Amino acid sequence: MALYAFDGLSLSLGGAEVLSIPELEIEEGEVLALLGPNGSGKTSLLKILAALLAPSEGRVSFCGSPLGQGCALARRIVYLHQQPYIMAGSVSYNVEFGARSRGLGAREAAERAEAAMRLLGLEGFARRGHRALSGGEAQRVALARAIASGSDVLLLDEPTASADSASRELIARAIRRKAEAGATIVLATHDEELAGALGARALGLARGRIAEKEAR
């Protein structure tokens, strides 16, 4: 059974149709790259997958149940904004928050956060405040928070958009590790090189419609 299945999905915002995807399936453990120019509907699609936006028409199922019901969507997925939101507080507070939100105790959350920070090259950042992070560092912190949460469905909106080459490598490595561990990853990106390096199936979007679909 597909993890996500779309049936006649359409999304309208402010009276204009921004997304129309009659049919799409995303398999468990798949890495899917949403490619396309700005305004092609990549972020809207990710937000629908994260249940942050409800389709205007059609339905999306998750694990065979309507999205938002069934197999504990909120305990499995995590969505990263293109410009991630880092909460007021230190880096360790933010990363541990991901693990604590999933019910982990303080010690286990701290261990998991430390491992995630190591993976993202954030050693020595634990006490750094949220205001003192560059765009690339903020993206790494947000990804570390997502990984520390233990989610196995990662919805990533332009995860390397603000990253320099060093941050980009660390982010790519962390996503690859999650994919190798069996996580389902859907990422919106302009970075075709990243999509290729992750071995992602490409889905081209243009003006809210599927323009190009790579065979599985």
Next chain:
Amino acid sequence: MSEAFRLLLGGEAETWGIVGRSLGFAFFSTLFSFLPGVLAGFAAASLRPRWKRPAAAFLNALTALPTVVVGLFVYSLISRSGPLGFLVFLYAPAGVVMGQTFLALPIVASLVYAGLTKLDPRFRETLLTLGAGRWRRLLATAKEARSVLVAALVAAFGRVAGEVGVCMMLGGNIRGSTRTMTTAIALDASKGEFERAMALGLVLFVLAIVVNLGVHALAPREG
């Protein structure tokens, strides 16, 4: 005016006693109104969009209620024949604090609501997709909006410290017991004794400036 300064700088006991009492009443009423006010603000901010506007209008309407109306409402509760008459709060400091608590509560709620609606929408989305439970979301939001909470606290304090209707109706302006800066000013001015009224007016003026500067400094920045 020089006599007013003399009363203040000379540390005249009754004048400073009135100042201390006023600030004490304002402190306790702000304290008691804070938790319910914050929870009411959070509750209003978490309503569905269609209910948010009426809730905001209702809270704003409560903040605009004349203080004597609030005083009248609390009077009906704590007067001898009222449901809380057995507490014997009327014309006692507890009555003033209770009335000022009712006055401060909607101010806290409305400012907290306004501050929360200005939080970055990505914050809420981040909490939701991380799967944070209700209490974790509440605590994280309180931490995120702590400057809003402090600003609400300061504004409520300033409002109750400078009100006269509740103090007069529920406290009765009893010397050494419920006389506050505002009721003392009203009394002294009515008797034509302006020295202490001017001195207390100066204290209220300075307090208003400090409170407004505090709120301005703590209010969340736009953009």
